[in-house]
Amino acid sequence: xxxxxxxxxVSLESEMLxxxxxxxxxxxxxxxxCFKAEILNVIRLTDMEKLFxxxxxxxxxxxxxxxxxxxxxxxxxxxxxxIPISISSSTSRTGYVELCIRRAGIVTGALHxxxxxxxxxxxxxFGTHFPIETMKGYxxxxxxxxxxxxxxxxxxxxxxxxRADFENVHILYGTKSPDQLLFDYQYEEWGRxxxxxxxxxxxxPDNEWTGPVGLITKLLDGIEIDPQRTFAIVCGPPVMFxxxxxxxxxxGMPMRRMFISLERRMxxxxxxxxxxxxxxxxxxMEGPVFDYWTVMNLKEAI
Amino acid sequence: MLFxxxxxxxxxxxxxxxxxxxxxxxxxxxxxxxDDNPIHHYLPVSNPDELDFDYATTEYSAKTYFLPxxxxxxxxxxxxxxxxxxxRYRIQPRAIIGLHACDINGLLKxxxxxxxxxxxxxxxxxxxxxxxIVGIDHEPCEGGFCxxxxxxxxxxxxxxxxxxxxDRYFVAIGSDRGFGALQKVHAREITDEDTHDYLTERQRLxxxxxxxxxxxxxxxxxxxxxxxxVWEKWGRKCMSCGSCAxxxxxxxxxxxxxxxxxxxxxxxxxxxxxxxxxxxxxEVAGGHNFRPDSTTRLKYRYYHQHRxxxxxxxxxxxxxxxxxxxxxxxxxxPVEVITDLQMDEQT
Ligand SMILES: Cc1cc2nc3c(=O)[nH]c(=O)nc-3n(C[C@H](O)[C@H](O)[C@H](O)COP(=O)(O)OP(=O)(O)OC[C@H]3O[C@@H](n4cnc5c(N)ncnc54)[C@H](O)[C@@H]3O)c2cc1C
Ligand code: SF4
Ligand code: SF4
Ligand code: FES
Numbered sequence: 128x129x130x131x132x133x134x135x136x137v138s139l140e141s142e143m144l145x146x147x148x149x150x151x152x153x154x155x156x157x158x159x160x161c162f163k164a165e166i167l168n169v170i171r172l173t174d175m176e177k178l179f180x181x182x183x184x185x186x187x188x189x190x191x192x193x194x195x196x197x198x199x200x201x202x203x204x205x206x207x208x209x210i211p212i213s214i215s216s217s218t219s220r221t222g223y224v225e226l227c228i229r230r231a232g233i234v235t236g237a238l239h240x241x242x243x244x245x246x247x248x249x250x251x252x253f254g255t256h257f258p259i260e261t262m263k264g265y266x267x268x269x270x271x272x273x274x275x276x277x278x279x280x281x282x283x284x285x286x287x288x289x290r291a292d293f294e295n296v297h298i299l300y301g302t303k304s305p306d307q308l309l310f311d312y313q314y315e316e317w318g319r320x321x322x323x324x325x326x327x328x329x330x331x332p333d334n335e336w337t338g339p340v341g342l343i344t345k346l347l348d349g350i351e352i353d354p355q356r357t358f359a360i361v362c363g364p365p366v367m368f369x370x371x372x373x374x375x376x377x378x379g380m381p382m383r384r385m386f387i388s389l390e391r392r393m394x395x396x397x398x399x400x401x402x403x404x405x406x407x408x409x410x411x412m413e414g415p416v417f418d419y420w421t422v423m424n425l426k427e428a429i
Numbered sequence: 430m431l432f433x434x435x436x437x438x439x440x441x442x443x444x445x446x447x448x449x450x451x452x453x454x455x456x457x458x459x460x461x462x463x464d465d466n467p468i469h470h471y472l473p474v475s476n477p478d479e480l481d482f483d484y485a486t487t488e489y490s491a492k493t494y495f496l497p498x499x500x501x502x503x504x505x506x507x508x509x510x511x512x513x514x515x516x517r518y519r520i521q522p523r524a525i526i527g528l529h530a531c532d533i534n535g536l537l538k539x540x541x542x543x544x545x546x547x548x549x550x551x552x553x554x555x556x557x558x559x560x561x562i563v564g565i566d567h568e569p570c571e572g573g574f575c576x577x578x579x580x581x582x583x584x585x586x587x588x589x590x591x592x593x594x595x596d597r598y599f600v601a602i603g604s605d606r607g608f609g610a611l612q613k614v615h616a617r618e619i620t621d622e623d624t625h626d627y628l629t630e631r632q633r634l635x636x637x638x639x640x641x642x643x644x645x646x647x648x649x650x651x652x653x654x655x656x657x658x659v660w661e662k663w664g665r666k667c668m669s670c671g672s673c674a675x676x677x678x679x680x681x682x683x684x685x686x687x688x689x690x691x692x693x694x695x696x697x698x699x700x701x702x703x704x705x706x707x708x709x710x711x712e713v714a715g716g717h718n719f720r721p722d723s724t725t726r727l728k729y730r731y732y733h734q735h736r737x738x739x740x741x742x743x744x745x746x747x748x749x750x751x752x753x754x755x756x757x758x759x760x761x762x763p764v765e766v767i768t769d770l771q772m773d774e775q776t
Binding site: 155160205206229404 | 447450451502503505507510511512514516518520521522524542543546547548549550551552554555558559561606609610613681682683684685686687688689696698703705710711712713714715719729732733736737738740741
């Protein structure tokens with residue numbers, strides 16, 4: 128019987144021996160092997176959020192790693208846990224990725240304590256992306272509320288780095304108060320790019336605030352939208368994207384041309400653990416980026 | 430498919446020879462319930478006599494041998510400011526002898542999730558490939574509704590499948606590994622008499638299995654009944670203990686967590702069986718819970734089984750073993766829930 132029951136060693140399968148690449152979804156791979164990455168820089172954005180510049184240590188792994196705007200990675204702090212985080216940097220930036228992380232609990236807390244030079248793990252990229260290519264030739268509305276700027280930022284880069292490919296571009300951003308604004312040092316730069324309309328609004332201004340005050344939808348009042356010629360990406364909490372999207376829909380924009388990113392609890396990123404399941408949809412596989420029509424049709428989505 | 434005939438002694442030899450080389454797991458009586466009915470579990474055995482094929486069902490399914498309640502995904506060794514990741518897949522072969530058709534069908538469903546299409550899991554594949562599976566025909570268990578779901582028979586997913594013909598087994602061979610094993614114990618070619626006896630026995634068994642609940646169109650029905658009172662009725666009873674998912678052969682949801690050793694030298698990333706009925710299943714940062722009450726969580730469990738899973742894999746996730754119904758202290762039975770939904774639609 129001995130030769131009948133030879134141990135089968137999955138790690139010797141030819142697909143397992145190929146370089147690890149999460150973009151090749153159907154291939155057998157070491158699903159829980161992470162790329163070891165070094166925190167190159169930590170940039171404090173607000174009291175709650177920090178931006179981490181992270182480089183995959185192994186050069187060939189780093190070169191193979193490619194993502195599209197809206198996708199996320201699973202960030203692992205060994206011994207603490209693993210969490211989903213959107214990639215916040217430009218797809219054209221090679222060498223490192225940027226992750227904008229709010230301190231919310233155990234893993235994010237550990238990250239906030241981590242210093243430059245620390246080693247973390249990342250797996251991915253996972254999930255769907257914003258359809259930047261399809262948006263070419265159209266007017267573009269990029270709208271974020273609060274931490275929603277983190278998942279939107281990669282798309283902002285994709286649009287401004289290829290400005291000529293798009294018609295009118297509006298970037299609208301709103302938070303509760305001025306001290307919660309993320310990436311404030313970049314508005315200047317984005318706003319100066321010829322023909323990009325950047326507007327920022329807060330709900331509760333402080334003494335120094337000179338900009339507009341109110342909800343994000345107020346910024347839409349001042350914008351001329353050609354519903355048939357426009358795409359929108361809306362990132363933020365559910366109440367916010369619901370308001371914005373139904374408003375745009377009233378103005379005649381097809382729901383298929385509005386895109387949002389959903390947040391769910393995620394423990395794998397690979398359509399296995401079911402934690403991100405909405406009715407029958409895996410947010411990690413069929414999302415996190417969805418068009419608004421699809422979201423409207425998801426049972427228990429919002 | 431190839432068939433052979435194996436004497437009872439030959440089968441005993443097969444088990445003994447297997448025991449000499451690898452671990453053998455099978456239905457074993459572990460005690461009696463309050464009505465003096467035997468309780469069985471799939472457990473390692475040390476000799477063929479411990480295998481009790483006269484079992485109705487087991488309390489837990491055999492899923493745990495493929496998706497253990499807890500499994501190490503990787504270990505980390507910390508060293509100064511750095512760490513190294515170590516990943517091991519379980520490669521020790523094992524035999525599970527005496528699985529019923531519903532449980533093998535359960536494995537086939539898990540195969541679809543963990544061994545196919547997207548992100549196949551090396552952990553699962555390794556365990557599956559290293560498991561020699563021997564199934565066996567049996568009379569229906571009380572409360573089971575496998576017939577309604579078409580899982581009372583199985584044509585693949587095993588190495589060998591036995592049908593008891595009294596003095597001998599009629600054996601269906603599902604793999605070359607199974608073929609090889611039968612050669613060692615001199616199973617013989619089947620005769621016309623074997624085939625005749627086999628078909629008679631199959632017919633007798635088929636007659637015993639009754640379809641308990643109509644499940645066709647259940648997916649559409651679930652959509653229509655999304656806001657049904659039925660969910661209130663059953664959901665309010667649910668104590669959110671998660672036992673139903675633990676005993677179920679196909680429930681596979683999990684959580685991942687990490688731990689550090691006392692000396693801070695090692696960390697481990699573990700996969701842990703979870704249940705969508707547990708309160709924090711869908712809770713996210715900031716404390717928002719997408720399914721805060723037991724009613725929506727119970728509904729979700731049925732929804733995943735009979736709607737969500739069907740959408741992706743063209744078949745329901747449930748095999749109708751009724752383990753969840755038997756284990757539930759709140760008395761929530763899948764047959765009654767589904768029947769209620771059907772009734773609700775008619776009124
Ligand atoms: C696709 C996606 C992209 C995201 N992108 C960003 C981003 O760019 N920046 C950012 O700051 N945050 C992002 N998040 C949220 C981030 O994942 C959570 O803040 C993080 O998981 C909290 O982990 P923790 O260990 O610090 O919290 P914990 O101490 O573990 O728990 C705090 C709370 O977070 C919830 N939680 C725990 N683990 C997870 C998990 N794996 N997934 C979701 N919720 C969890 C728990 O319900 C708990 O209530 C994203 C989430 C998703 C799904
Ligand atoms: S249905 Fe029953 S077994 Fe399942 S969680 Fe509810 S009370 Fe527990
Ligand atoms: S009857 Fe219950 S335990 Fe058995 S497969 Fe269906 S849901 Fe799972
Ligand atoms: S995160 Fe595990 S299934 Fe989506």
